[in-house]
Amino acid sequence: MSVEIKTSGDTVTAYLSGELDHHSAKEMREAVDNAVELNMPSRLVLDFKGVSFMDSSGIGLVMGRYRTLLKTGAQLYITGASPQIYKVMKLAGIERLAKLEER
Amino acid sequence: MEVNNKFTMNVLAKSANEGFARACISAFAAQLDPTLEEVNDIKTAVSEAVTNCIVHAYKEKIGKIYITGELCDKNTIRIKIRDTGCGIENVEKAMEPLYTTVGGERAGLGFAVMQSFMDTVKVRSAVGKGTSIVMTKRINRRINING
Numbered sequence: 001m002s003v004e005i006k007t008s009g010d011t012v013t014a015y016l017s018g019e020l021d022h023h024s025a026k027e028m029r030e031a032v033d034n035a036v037e038l039n040m041p042s043r044l045v046l047d048f049k050g051v052s053f054m055d056s057s058g059i060g061l062v063m064g065r066y067r068t069l070l071k072t073g074a075q076l077y078i079t080g081a082s083p084q085i086y087k088v089m090k091l092a093g094i095e096r097l098a099k100l101e102e103r
Numbered sequence: 104m105e106v107n108n109k110f111t112m113n114v115l116a117k118s119a120n121e122g123f124a125r126a127c128i129s130a131f132a133a134q135l136d137p138t139l140e141e142v143n144d145i146k147t148a149v150s151e152a153v154t155n156c157i158v159h160a161y162k163e164k165i166g167k168i169y170i171t172g173e174l175c176d177k178n179t180i181r182i183k184i185r186d187t188g189c190g191i192e193n194v195e196k197a198m199e200p201l202y203t204t205v206g207g208e209r210a211g212l213g214f215a216v217m218q219s220f221m222d223t224v225k226v227r228s229a230v231g232k233g234t235s236i237v238m239t240k241r242i243n244r245r246i247n248i249n250g
Contacts (some may be wrong), residue, residue, distance in 0.1 A: 021118075021121045022118050022121060023118035023119055023122065029208065053125070053143075053147075053150075055147050055150040056151060056209075056210045056212040056215075057210075059210040060209055060210040064208040083140065083143075084140070084143040084147065091212070091216060091219055092210060
């Protein structure tokens with residue numbers, strides 16, 4: 001599990017990789033929150049291209065970041081979701097909170 | 104149901120074992136030649152059930168999670184995940200989407216995912232004694248194009 005953060009203009013992109021479950025979610029969450037706090041972006045992109053598995057812990061991660069961004073009005077984008085991840089996201093109705101793009 | 108093959112194991116309720124449980128169940132399910140989507144459905148449901156044991160059943164201690172997998176009637180996998188933790192007071196309520204008793208960032212979607220990704224999900228629980236979840240999924244047999 002790892003998170004790579006890249007900043008470009010007013011966009012922060014977090015490239016997540018590995019398996020996203022209850023075991024790994026905390027570390028990912030902290031890395032993303034640190035980047036948001038430091039850069040105050042107007043767009044946060046969570047890139048799931050490198051994530052091989054995700055359960056509902058990933059939904060908690062997305063919903064938590066959505067709530068954080070509500071305070072600043074920034075927008076949330078989810079890219080690179082595999083069919084398995086996309087299925088979990090759709091079940092949770094994440095497309096109502098963020099722009100959701102399948103891999 | 105006729106049981107053709109079976110495994111049983113138990114793991115400590117540590118989050119590091121979530122991935123281990125997923126790996127075990129997907130290796131066992133491979134005997135039914137499932138599609139990638141079917142394997143992912145099973146792994147996701149098992150991950151939710153095991154995480155529930157860690158997060159909810161054993162809040163104050165690291166107990167054991169008992170996992171049984173069975174291959175039944177040639178094309179069905181039956182998975183039982185049991186704990187001896189605190190139990191669920193109101194199972195019906197606990198199975199409602201977005202319902203959660205813990206704070207933090209739990210989405211409250213564990214049972215919703217299990218029900219959506221498996222064919223059947225049965226939950227039995229007794230307060231102070233533990234919870235048992237039995238899930239089944241039928242694997243669609245594919246035609247072997249090589250004969």
